[in-house]
Amino acid sequence: MSAASSATPGSPQASSDPRPQAGRPDAALDPQVAQLLDLIARAKRPPINALDPLDAKIAYEKSAPILDIAPLPVHHVQDLSVPARDGHAIGARLYAPREASWADPLPLLLYFHGGGFTVGSPASHDPLCRLLSMRADCMVLSVDYRLGPQWRFPTAVHDAFDVxxxxxxEAGALGADPARIALGGDSAGGTLATACAVEARRLGHAPVLQMLIYPGTCARQDTPSHRALAEGYLLTAEMIQWFFAQYLDQDSSRDDWRFAPLDGGGSGADVAGCCPAWIAVAGYDPLHDEGVAYAAKLRAAGVPAELAEYPGMIHDFFKLGRFVPAVGQAHDDAVAALRGAFGAA
Structure with missing residues (x-):
C-alpha cells in the first residue's frame, strides 16, 4: 500500500500518549509528521478510497511530488519496455549514476513502487529512485507493473517475475553486474519484492538483498497494529481494503503466498535460501507488525534480516522528506544497506 498526501482526513491521536493497547507505539509521533497530519485533516479533501480508481490514480500522481524531496540529477535516465508473458509491454525506467561498461558494470536495484497495487508509477517514485541510484552508486530499474482494477492479481506478480x-x-547489455542485483520496493511494491526473492531462488539467481520498505505481507490485516492504527495516520483500514478490492481477483487469493508471503495459506512463502533482507517499518503504520513478523519469519528460516525501526513515522514516510527532515536518516540507512550488499560500503 501507499497513501497519497490527501488521503485521510482525521486528526492523529495525541503523540505523547503511551501505548494504550497492543499495536500502538510507545514513542511519540514525529512533530513534523503530526503537523502534516493536522494540515491534511484541515484540508478536508476526500480520502483516496472515496474516489473513482482512475481519479485516484491521477490524484496520487499529482500529490506525490508535493512532500517528497527534490529530484536529484542523475547521469542517465532511460524508459524501457520489457516483454511480459502475455505479450504486454511492461514499462520500466532505468537510472544510472555514471557511465557503465562491460569492464566496469554497475550494481542494479530492481525497484517496485508502492500504491496498493492500484495507484503509483515510476514517476511518483522518481525522487526516491534518483536518490538511491546516486547515493548507492547503482543502476535502478523502476518497474511500471500493471495495476488494478483493470489488471487484477496475479498480473502484477507476473509482471514482477517477468522483469x-x-x-x-539483459544485465550485461544494460551495463549491470548480474552478481550484484538487489530487489526493492515500498508497501505493495515491497510485497512484490518479497515474491521476487522467492522466485529468484527458484530460478537459481542470487540477489544480494531484498530491501523492503514497510512491506505488505499478511493475508487478513488483523495484526495488533492494524487494529490500533486503523484511523488517523494517513493509511486507514478502509483504504487498505479499498486497495485490495481493486487488486484481488477473488477473496481466496488472500491465501496465495504471492499476496501474503507471511501467512498466506497458513504458512506463507517458503523463504529458506532467499537473499538477505533489510526491512524498514514505521511505528504509526498499520503494516508495522507484519513487517516485524516477516523479519522474524526470514530469520527463523536462516535468512539474515535486518529490521530498521522508525518509531515516530507513518506509512509512506520515505516520500515525505521535503516536509519531514527526520526522513533523511531513513534514506541514509537504506543507502547504507544497499552499499553494504553491493560491497561498496
Whole structure:
C-alpha cells in the first residue's frame, strides 16, 4: 500500500500518549509528521478510497511530488519496455549514476513502487529512485507493473517475475553486474519484492538483498497494529481494503503466498535460501507488525534480516522528506544497506 498526501482526513491521536493497547507505539509521533497530519485533516479533501480508481490514480500522481524531496540529477535516465508473458509491454525506467561498461558494470536495484497495487508509477517514485541510484552508486530499474482494477492479481506478480528474469538475462547489455542485483520496493511494491526473492531462488539467481520498505505481507490485516492504527495516520483500514478490492481477483487469493508471503495459506512463502533482507517499518503504520513478523519469519528460516525501526513515522514516510527532515536518516540507512550488499560500503 501507499497513501497519497490527501488521503485521510482525521486528526492523529495525541503523540505523547503511551501505548494504550497492543499495536500502538510507545514513542511519540514525529512533530513534523503530526503537523502534516493536522494540515491534511484541515484540508478536508476526500480520502483516496472515496474516489473513482482512475481519479485516484491521477490524484496520487499529482500529490506525490508535493512532500517528497527534490529530484536529484542523475547521469542517465532511460524508459524501457520489457516483454511480459502475455505479450504486454511492461514499462520500466532505468537510472544510472555514471557511465557503465562491460569492464566496469554497475550494481542494479530492481525497484517496485508502492500504491496498493492500484495507484503509483515510476514517476511518483522518481525522487526516491534518483536518490538511491546516486547515493548507492547503482543502476535502478523502476518497474511500471500493471495495476488494478483493470489488471487484477496475479498480473502484477507476473509482471514482477517477468522483469526479474529479463533483468538477469539483459544485465550485461544494460551495463549491470548480474552478481550484484538487489530487489526493492515500498508497501505493495515491497510485497512484490518479497515474491521476487522467492522466485529468484527458484530460478537459481542470487540477489544480494531484498530491501523492503514497510512491506505488505499478511493475508487478513488483523495484526495488533492494524487494529490500533486503523484511523488517523494517513493509511486507514478502509483504504487498505479499498486497495485490495481493486487488486484481488477473488477473496481466496488472500491465501496465495504471492499476496501474503507471511501467512498466506497458513504458512506463507517458503523463504529458506532467499537473499538477505533489510526491512524498514514505521511505528504509526498499520503494516508495522507484519513487517516485524516477516523479519522474524526470514530469520527463523536462516535468512539474515535486518529490521530498521522508525518509531515516530507513518506509512509512506520515505516520500515525505521535503516536509519531514527526520526522513533523511531513513534514506541514509537504506543507502547504507544497499552499499553494504553491493560491497561498496
Amino acid at each position: 526479474l528474469a529479463w533483468a538477469y538475462a
